[in-house]
């Protein structure tokens with residue numbers, strides 16, 4: 059159901075208050091309120107990790123990727139949840155040394171290189187979105203997924219837990235990733251995950267974000283069993299990251315990317 063005029067008006071007013079009652083951004087507040095209400099009408103936030111704090115309750119000693127527990131594999135220092143070198147301190151104890159070294163570390167270089175091109179996204183296309191990038195993001199999102207959702211991610215976990223990069227590209231033809239360049243309030247790295255409220259609604263079952271500085275990457279978790287009866291992995295509604303007060307920078311925009319590897323296939 060689309061948001062009502064009244065609910066948009068109430069939220070736009072709240073956004074204006076949060077901006078310190080600064081005049082001149084009425085239209086931006088209205089657009090941001092409409093986007094937020096549309097998104098959260100369809101999705102609910104189920105995990106949110108400000109990566110400047112230690113992860114609560116992440117002390118389990120069973121690997122989410124290979125399902126082995128301590129004794130059959132080793133767990134040294136918990137690895138960062140973020141794929142790149144900017145972990146901000148949030149770490150997961152639920153990935154073993156071997157999976158981290160073989161499945162995630164080879165993706166750090168490609169992810170960092172990709173991320174570094176995003177800051178100029180308002181002027182130039184970013185580096186191609188490859189399956190390695192999608193995998194790096196998905197692996198991070200699997201690490202923040204609440205325990206009771208993991209049963210829907212069997213194929214995803216098999217994919218991210220497989221160090222072989224020779225993936226079947228045909229499984230990812232409808233994958234997508236959205237990049238927001240704006241001015242979010244958080245400077246520290248953060249990660250979050252939302253779940254579709256209703257199976258009859260459009261959009262992927264799980265959608266997550268990795269954000270740092272003024273950039274946010276948004277991606278569905280691919281290969282989720284709750285999306286398998288759909289023809290394509292539809293888009294989720296855009297969030298308000300580049301609207302509202304964020305638009306004040308004048309650079310704010312969002313860009314939708316599809317995996318480049320498929321264009322070559």
Ligand SMILES: [Zn+2]
Pocket residue numbers: 121122123124125126131153154155156157158
């Ligand atoms: Zn493992």
